[in-house]
Amino acid sequence: MTPAAHHAAGPKRLELSFEFFPPKKPEQFAAFKDTAERLKAFAPDFVSVTYGAGGTSKDRSFAAVEILTQEVGLPTAAHLTCVSAACSATNDAIATFQTFGVRHFVALRGDPPEGPGTPYAPHPEGYTDTADLIRGLRRIDDFEISVSAYPERHPESPDWDTEIDILKRKVEAGATRALTQFFYDNDDFERYVEKVAAAGITIPIVPGILPVHRFAAVHSFAGRCGARIPPHLLPLSELSGEAHFEAAVDLAARQIDDLAQRGVSGFHIYTMNQHRLVSAVLKAARIFEGERTCCAARARRAAEEELNVADITPRPARSRR
Numbered sequence: 001m002t003p004a005a006h007h008a009a010g011p012k013r014l015e016l017s018f019e020f021f022p023p024k025k026p027e028q029f030a031a032f033k034d035t036a037e038r039l040k041a042f043a044p045d046f047v048s049v050t051y052g053a054g055g056t057s058k059d060r061s062f063a064a065v066e067i068l069t070q071e072v073g074l075p076t077a078a079h080l081t082c083v084s085a086a087c088s089a090t091n092d093a094i095a096t097f098q099t100f101g102v103r104h105f106v107a108l109r110g111d112p113p114e115g116p117g118t119p120y121a122p123h124p125e126g127y128t129d130t131a132d133l134i135r136g137l138r139r140i141d142d143f144e145i146s147v148s149a150y151p152e153r154h155p156e157s158p159d160w161d162t163e164i165d166i167l168k169r170k171v172e173a174g175a176t177r178a179l180t181q182f183f184y185d186n187d188d189f190e191r192y193v194e195k196v197a198a199a200g201i202t203i204p205i206v207p208g209i210l211p212v213h214r215f216a217a218v219h220s221f222a223g224r225c226g227a228r229i230p231p232h233l234l235p236l237s238e239l240s241g242e243a244h245f246e247a248a249v250d251l252a253a254r255q256i257d258d259l260a261q262r263g264v265s266g267f268h269i270y271t272m273n274q275h276r277l278v279s280a281v282l283k284a285a286r287i288f289e290g291e292r293t294c295c296a297a298r299a300r301r302a303a304e305e306e307l308n309v310a311d312i313t314p315r316p317a318r319s320r321r
């Protein structure tokens with residue numbers, strides 16, 4: 001990576017974030033809280049909670065964010081989409097997240113209710129696109145704002161110039177970090193970061209890592225969001241149970257370590273609400289070994305103690321206010 005691209009690839013110290021989705025059923029919230037408490041032992045810099053496009057999972061997202069901020073005590077970013085919603089409804093959601101102490105949003109356009117691939121049209125009274133949503137957030141308060149990025153291009157992008165231009169517009173509107181769509185070929189990420197740097201964009205581009213919890217599910221999801229499944233993942237399709245688990249851990253840990261060798265120091269883990277898999281990946285990734293940062297030390301200790309979280313003193317949550 002060129003020095004400029006290296007700069008764009010992330011923070012200069014090890015940063016870790018976890019993405020969760022809100023549980024579908026009320027009875028699943030206890031397990032959700034347990035998952036977050038276990039992963040808290042790895043001292044993430046922040047965690048995030050997804051938001052159904054058009055506010056379809058709004059109440060569940062509110063409940064999940066409330067648990068993370070008020071009960072688990074984690075710095076939490078709320079995802080927020082602007083598709084299919086009037087500005088007033090989006091602003092109401094922002095206000096609700098604020099009551100839970102949220103100071104960080106992952107600002108997104110989202111997909112139309114008919115699903116990815118359906119042509120996007122702004123709501124007549126809504127924010128027109130992600131950059132417009134970011135400006136709306138900035139008018140309300142001085143939030144931290146992260147956005148999406150697509151190392152293999154968003155499926156709707158006609159070309160790379162459009163793709164990079166959309167990111168640039170989001171940065172100009174006030175985004176300070178980009179979290180990428182998951183990918184499995186680090187060369188794709190490196191090429192993307194070079195393009196971003198060449199366009200003069202200097203915010204951290206944090207790779208999104210999706211450990212393969214279930215090959216069939218990831219394969220189908222990748223197809224819908226334009227992510228490639230490279231050949232080195234295909235052996236997973238033949239595996240099940242512990243063999244699949246071990247192979248998935250090995251693949252994700254190697255991906256993280258390879259990115260670290262290329263100069264990347266921030267990682268956004270799509271947890272799929274699975275603490276066992278994520279914990280095993282962080283234990284296996286060499287970047288999290290040693291005493292280089294308190295985060296790394298805690299990660300190693302948590303893994304060694306097989307997530308006996310009661311024995312681990314959590315790092316005080318950093319105030320972003």
Ligand code: FAD
Nearest residue numbers: 050051053079108109110111130148154156157179180181
């Ligand atoms: P943007 O990055 O704003 O745009 C995506 C693409 O659309 C652009 O690359 C471009 O091709 C095209 N485009 C957009 N605006 C214009 C324009 N003005 N002119 C021309 N082309 C344009 N979805 C959810 O529903 N809920 C979530 O919580 C959620 N979280 C996500 C988190 C991450 C880290 C990522 C990577 C994705 C997430 N998504 C989520 C998926 C996302 O909503 C979809 O990928 C959606 O299709 C695009 O939203 P965006 O904010 O990424 O769009």
